[in-house]
Amino acid sequence: MATDLTNPQTPAGSHTTGKVRPHQTQNEALLFEKSSPGKRAYKLPPLDVPAVDLASLLGAARRDQAAELPELSEIEIVRHFTRLSTWNYAIDLGMYPLGSCTMKYNPRVNELVARIEGLAEAHPYRPESLAQGILEVIDLLQRCLLDITGMDAITLQPAAGAHGEFTGILLVRAWHESQGNSRRKVLIPDSAHGTNPATAAICGYAVENLRSNSDGGIDLEALARQVDSETAALMLTNPSTIGVFESQIHKIAEILHAKGALLYMDGANMNALVGKARPGDFGVDVMHLNLHKTFSTPHGGGGPGSGPVACKAFLEPFLPIPVLVKDENGAKHWNYGRPQSVGRVRAFYGNTGMFIRALAYILANGPDGLRQTTEDAVLNANYIRHKLEDLYDLPYKTASMHEVVFSDKRQAAKGVKTGDIAKRLIDYGFHPYTVSFPQIVHGALMIEPTESESLEELDLFIEAMRSIAREVEETPEVVKSAPHSTRVSRLDEVQAARKPILRWRPGQ
Ligand SMILES: *Cc1c(COP(=O)(O)O)cnc(C)c1O
Numbered sequence: 001m002a003t004d005l006t007n008p009q010t011p012a013g014s015h016t017t018g019k020v021r022p023h024q025t026q027n028e029a030l031l032f033e034k035s036s037p038g039k040r041a042y043k044l045p046p047l048d049v050p051a052v053d054l055a056s057l058l059g060a061a062r063r064d065q066a067a068e069l070p071e072l073s074e075i076e077i078v079r080h081f082t083r084l085s086t087w088n089y090a091i092d093l094g095m096y097p098l099g100s101c102t103m104k105y106n107p108r109v110n111e112l113v114a115r116i117e118g119l120a121e122a123h124p125y126r127p128e129s130l131a132q133g134i135l136e137v138i139d140l141l142q143r144c145l146l147d148i149t150g151m152d153a154i155t156l157q158p159a160a161g162a163h164g165e166f167t168g169i170l171l172v173r174a175w176h177e178s179q180g181n182s183r184r185k186v187l188i189p190d191s192a193h194g195t196n197p198a199t200a201a202i203c204g205y206a207v208e209n210l211r212s213n214s215d216g217g218i219d220l221e222a223l224a225r226q227v228d229s230e231t232a233a234l235m236l237t238n239p240s241t242i243g244v245f246e247s248q249i250h251k252i253a254e255i256l257h258a259k260g261a262l263l264y265m266d267g268a269n270m271n272a273l274v275g276k277a278r279p280g281d282f283g284v285d286v287m288h289l290n291l292h293k294t295f296s297t298p299h300g301g302g303g304p305g306s307g308p309v310a311c312k313a314f315l316e317p318f319l320p321i322p323v324l325v326k327d328e329n330g331a332k333h334w335n336y337g338r339p340q341s342v343g344r345v346r347a348f349y350g351n352t353g354m355f356i357r358a359l360a361y362i363l364a365n366g367p368d369g370l371r372q373t374t375e376d377a378v379l380n381a382n383y384i385r386h387k388l389e390d391l392y393d394l395p396y397k398t399a400s401m402h403e404v405v406f407s408d409k410r411q412a413a414k415g416v417k418t419g420d421i422a423k424r425l426i427d428y429g430f431h432p433y434t435v436s437f438p439q440i441v442h443g444a445l446m447i448e449p450t451e452s453e454s455l456e457e458l459d460l461f462i463e464a465m466r467s468i469a470r471e472v473e474e475t476p477e478v479v480k481s482a483p484h485s486t487r488v489s490r491l492d493e494v495q496a497a498r499k500p501i502l503r504w505r506p507g508q
Helices: 054-061 074-086 108-114 132-149 161-178 195-202 220-226 249-258 267-272 313-318 352-388 418-427 455-474 476-480 493-498
Strands: 153-155 185-189 206-210 231-237 262-266 286-288 309-311 323-326 332-335 404-407 444-447
Touching (some): 161 195, 161 313
Parallel strands (some): 185 206
Antiparallel strands (some): 153 309, 404 444
16 A cells, blocks of 8 residues: 555556656657757658649649648657557556446457458448458348347448437337328436437437336336327337346337337447347347447547447338348348438448457357356446445445446545546546446446456456545545546546637647
8 A cells, every 4th residue: 555645556557556657757748849940750852753833733722831830850759649648548558447338358359350451451432242251241240230139130330329329210210200100209218328318309309208216227107107109219228327127128118019109229238138138039129239339349539439220120121221132142232222211321331340340259259258248247247336335325226237336425425526536546547437427326436347357457446446435534635636646637627618629729
């Protein structure tokens, strides 16, 4: 244990004790401040061909003054960006317990497969006859995801979870319209991710709030009262955002279907279900998956996302165009001739690089490996729950799936909030958990370890959380003023949101 309480750890992810922070030197001036006139990162040989007249080539588009960019040598630029990267946190540095985000490890074998030349260089304008390899990858991934979800048809086009929701609700709307009715509203539980109401609204629906019961789940009687001939769908996350499996889901589906409404499942939490339970078997009509959560493709700043949408057969005619089909010789083609389609939602094939990585992950694990992954993810979350529930308040006692949600109730009595604890966690070398979500839990601490973490890493995390709980009792100021080990500490989050400075301007 460090004697200096404000500085128990070295930089992000290192989990060691000490005060030395190797990258913090006087050499930290901003790139722009280091600029000195005439420095260049390159040197070109003299021209050995006739010079092109830029004025005639570019016309009015030509700048008459050089851009005011910093002038630096190559090594200064390399060091600047490398140094910046060490001030950040990443899944490759340590655990990232960000609940509802499934920040799992991105296996290196995925990267290897994605770099196979024929796949990496497949051009979207390549004729179908020369693109059969990548079309096979798409077809195989589609079939794997249909197997995993128990659904009938799928599109890989959407570029993220929220985009998948949008596509899925467009299918719902198109189907209702094809039935000659234009229903008006979508029901959304109060525990939902913010993208759900945003999706319903952007698809032209009124959002009606559904209150959770005391277990954090759907109250069947309240649902039966609320569903009527104006209800287009219920958007439901299962397991819910408090990590609880909605065990009545088949009954929820029955209530909706009896009134002609559909069940949309937000599948962002599929890491708790893969290989165990299939939404297609428990009454879901349409759902999205997050390849960048459940299927190990890079997440956040690490790469583009992918949010495939799977549906039951009756929604298939409405899927975005084009749809992959096979001819009698087994050759694959894109079919555009689909009069009921909602249209395109993404250029070309979607984020193909993510399909390759997700397929590599699925095939490397196989059915048994995927099931094991789910079991380990749930086990890890429950291990953390068990090891922390004596110190942190657990508002919902229902069994946890892949994540556990505590509240800051006990620490708040000492004036320390969930955001303070999260910031203190940074000093211990961990990325913060999800703060203040879901909103049905006041002062939520939402923790999702995923299956990637070893027992040793989980124990370090637990130790950090227990140590912070002790600090809250003994030296709460240390927690309230955290983080102490980062480049910047508490930023003005309001100003950052209202008046963001997003680009450098000369002279500022
Ligand atoms: C992450 C998440 C989404 C949105 O997915 P994005 O890929 O970030 O757009 C939607 N719902 C839930 C429950 C999520 O956790």
